Structure formats: C-alpha cells, structure tokens
Amino acid sequence: MQHLLNLSNNDLLAWLKERKHPTFRASQIWQWIFQKRVASFQEMENLPKQLRQDLTESFTIWSTTIAKKTVATDQTQKLLLTHHDGGQTESVLLFEKNRRTICVSSQVGCAMGCLFCASGLDGVDRNLTQGEILEQMLLLQRLLPDDERLSHIVMMGMGEPLANLSHVLGALTVANDPDRLGIGTRRITISTVGIPASIVKMADYPLAFQLAVSLHAPNEALRDRLVPVNKNIGLSKILAAVDQYYEKTRRQITFEYVLLSDINDHTSHAKELVSILRPRNAMLNVIPYNPVAGLPYQSPSKQRLAHFKGILTEAGITLKVRHRKGDEINAACGQLRRNNAQTQKKELYSIEGEKSPERKSP
Ligand code: SF4
Missing domain, CATH: 1.10.150.530 (DNA polymerase; domain 1)
Structure with missing residues (x-):
C-alpha cells in the first residue's frame, strides 16, 4: 500500500x-x-x-495516527502524530486574526541539539517523507471549519528542514500549487539553524520561499554553546549564504532570536546583533524563551526584554517580539512529544487515541 x-x-x-x-x-x-x-x-x-x-x-491517504490533540485557551491546537514506525512528531495550528498558520515538522527528532529545545534532546531518528509532511498539513486543515482556509505555513516544527531539503521542497511545492492548497510562497517560511549548502540550493529553486534563520546568539562563541552544530559551520558562512539567498530572491530575511534570561540578553549581545542586522534587509523576531521541564533556562523579565528591544529599535532594526502561543499546551517545539506520558495539568482538554480520518483505505 x-x-x-x-x-x-x-x-x-x-x-x-x-x-x-x-x-x-x-x-x-x-x-x-x-x-x-x-x-x-x-x-x-x-x-x-x-x-x-x-x-x-x-x-x-493517511499514514499516521493522532496520538493526542490539545487545544489552548487562545485556540492554538496541537497534534501529536504517531508514524507507521512508531516515531512521533508534532504539528500546530495557530489562530491570529484572519491568519490560520500551521507549524509543521520535517524530521522525527532533531540532530541540531540546540540547548534550550525539547525536540533535540533525544537526537534525530529519521527524515519525514514528502507525504508525511503533507499529511500534517491536511490533518491541521481538517481542524478548521469548512469555510476557513489555511493561510500560512511555517516549517518550524520538529527537525531541521534543510537537513531534509528535497522532501521539504517537494511538500511545499505541492502546498503552493493553486490546484492543491494554493498557499503563496510569501506565506510559506522555512526556518533553519543555517546550513549554508542547502540555503544556496534553495536560492536556485524555482520557488522563492521566505527564509528564517534561527540565530539565537550574535557571536561564534555563544552560538557554539547554544546551537552546538554551529561549531562545524560558523556564523560567517551562514550569513554569506543568506546574503546569496537575498541577492537571488530579493526576499527579506527573518532572523529568529530566542531570548534566554542572562544568557543571550545582555547589552553587548543587542549591540552585536545590530551590527549583523543593520547592513541587511532583515527583520528580527525576538521570542522570549518558553521554559522546558528539565532544562535550566529561564524567560527574561519584562525589564530585560524591554532593555534588549530598546537597543535594537533605537538602532533602527525592524523587530517583533513574538510570544509563543498555546503555552499551556506545550506549543514549544518538542514539548508535547516529550511530555506525552505525563498528565498535562494545564491543558484545557485532550482527546487521546483519536485516529486519523483514514488509517488505511477501506
Ligand atoms: S530549535 Fe529547531 S533546530 Fe534546534 S534542536 Fe530544536 S528543532 Fe532542532
């Protein structure tokens, strides 16, 4: 089959x-x-x-089982999917005004090992197939009322999309097709820790998707610590590939920065970020950290966040502070999978053991 x-x-x-x-x-x-x-x-x-x-x-049509579905007070819905081999991934549907954004996984687990992330704690098992990536989109679409459509896709779930580039591009090309999901390339974002060779390949792809680079640190030493894979790559190579992507596509680059209290939120870090961002047509998403059970990192206080933001905005950097939606349902990547065995005290409700619409064709 x-x-x-x-x-x-x-x-x-x-x-x-x-x-x-x-x-x-x-x-x-x-x-x-x-x-x-x-x-x-x-x-x-x-x-x-x-x-x-x-x-x-x-x-x-369906190769997964919905192991768990959670719904937060802000309407964010999250699916924990079990694949045919027992591997589990997470997919999220976010409601924001008239936007219906889905956050989709590209791998079972993740090899990048970002210190503050639940998805990378157990390493990577395998890449998802194009079909498994598309299936997440269809399952999330089915959560919407009939008169609503998916509007945006972010490849920002479990896994590093650029480590599974061909399947990710295949799935996104289908999602973009007007006869299928019909979501425009400006509404599809691929988020990466930065794999230069894959960014360069993306630059030559016929469809120009939005590129978001998870920076998390403004210098090599701190990034080597927070995003260990950086030791084998280096910021300068990533920034060179990003510049090449911009030259070819003219798409504004987004940089993501998870703000960890007293780790990467110092005045000096904000100033170093300014020097990276100011020469580029870029915008910065600052994401106050969402604590993960078992990890020692903390969210920054409102004061630290405001100070950090102030330095960047005064320097003319385009910046948005993005708070994680659905915090009470472990919407941060990898948390639901990790906590699946535990009772989720703050969930509004959960539906366990719900099957995908059609596990096997009858
Ligand atoms: S933050 Fe993203 S790239 Fe880093 S370990 Fe988690 S899933 Fe992987």
Whole structure:
C-alpha cells in the first residue's frame, strides 16, 4: 500500500494510464484530497466506482495516527502524530486574526541539539517523507471549519528542514500549487539553524520561499554553546549564504532570536546583533524563551526584554517580539512529544487515541 501523498502528479498520471483510467482524473483526485478535505477514496463522488476501488486497493491517504490533540485557551491546537514506525512528531495550528498558520515538522527528532529545545534532546531518528509532511498539513486543515482556509505555513516544527531539503521542497511545492492548497510562497517560511549548502540550493529553486534563520546568539562563541552544530559551520558562512539567498530572491530575511534570561540578553549581545542586522534587509523576531521541564533556562523579565528591544529599535532594526502561543499546551517545539506520558495539568482538554480520518483505505 503506497502513501498517495508521496506521489508526484506525473506518478499519479502514469498510474492512471497503466490502469486505463483517463488522466484528467488526477486533478479531480487532488482536489478531493486538498480542497474538499475528504477522508477516503469512497467519498470522491464524481469518480467511477472502479477507479475508487483501484485507488483503495493501491493507496492510502493517511499514514499516521493522532496520538493526542490539545487545544489552548487562545485556540492554538496541537497534534501529536504517531508514524507507521512508531516515531512521533508534532504539528500546530495557530489562530491570529484572519491568519490560520500551521507549524509543521520535517524530521522525527532533531540532530541540531540546540540547548534550550525539547525536540533535540533525544537526537534525530529519521527524515519525514514528502507525504508525511503533507499529511500534517491536511490533518491541521481538517481542524478548521469548512469555510476557513489555511493561510500560512511555517516549517518550524520538529527537525531541521534543510537537513531534509528535497522532501521539504517537494511538500511545499505541492502546498503552493493553486490546484492543491494554493498557499503563496510569501506565506510559506522555512526556518533553519543555517546550513549554508542547502540555503544556496534553495536560492536556485524555482520557488522563492521566505527564509528564517534561527540565530539565537550574535557571536561564534555563544552560538557554539547554544546551537552546538554551529561549531562545524560558523556564523560567517551562514550569513554569506543568506546574503546569496537575498541577492537571488530579493526576499527579506527573518532572523529568529530566542531570548534566554542572562544568557543571550545582555547589552553587548543587542549591540552585536545590530551590527549583523543593520547592513541587511532583515527583520528580527525576538521570542522570549518558553521554559522546558528539565532544562535550566529561564524567560527574561519584562525589564530585560524591554532593555534588549530598546537597543535594537533605537538602532533602527525592524523587530517583533513574538510570544509563543498555546503555552499551556506545550506549543514549544518538542514539548508535547516529550511530555506525552505525563498528565498535562494545564491543558484545557485532550482527546487521546483519536485516529486519523483514514488509517488505511477501506
Ligand atoms: S530549535 Fe529547531 S533546530 Fe534546534 S534542536 Fe530544536 S528543532 Fe532542532
């Protein structure tokens, strides 16, 4: 049984031809799945019975089980998904005015080892397939009322997207396709700790997605500590690749900076950040740290945050402070998976053991 979402349009066309079905059926099948949000092939009413039967015998739409679903007071919804091999990842749906943003995972676990992150605590198990990445988008879309659409995608969940570049670009290209999710490239962000060779490849890709670089430290010594993979890469190479991306795409670069109390929030750090950002067409997202059980880091106080922000804004840096939504449901990357076995005292409610709409085609 193949996962249909791993197929390209050409793969599906070839399969239809081989089975002597007309090829115009391919776009109908994609529409049913991506736009009409059906859960099974049997619901595809305008397809002949024989085609529905052939699809059911050859493919599955769903390869995961929803192990847990949580909903926060601010409406943020988070899914903990169990994959066919038992690996678990997290996906989040965020509501902000008329935006419906989804945060999607690219790997089971993460090898980058950022010291303050729950996702990297146990290393990486494997890359997700294109189909597994797309399936998260479909499952999150199904949480919306019928008259609402997904508006933004951020590849900012579990894993390092640029360590799984081909599957991530494949899935995002499908998400961008007007006949499928139809989400514009300016509304799709790939967030990375910075893998220069992959950033350069992205610069040559036909679609220019938004690039966000998780900086977290403004100098090599501190970044080597907070983002250990930096020791093998180095900030200067990352910034050179980012500049190349900007030259080719003209897309403003976003830098992400998780603010950790008394670690990377000193006056000197803010001034070093100014010198990195001022020469570039860039914006900075400052994210006050969301504490993770078992890790020693703290959120900065309001005063420290205001002081840090003040230095940057006075220097003319475009900056937003982004508070994590859904804090009480462990919306920070990797926390839900890590805490799955424990009772979540602050959850509003949780639905355990809920199945994906169609685990296997009937
Ligand atoms: S912050 Fe992102 S890159 Fe760093 S360990 Fe966590 S998931 Fe990986």
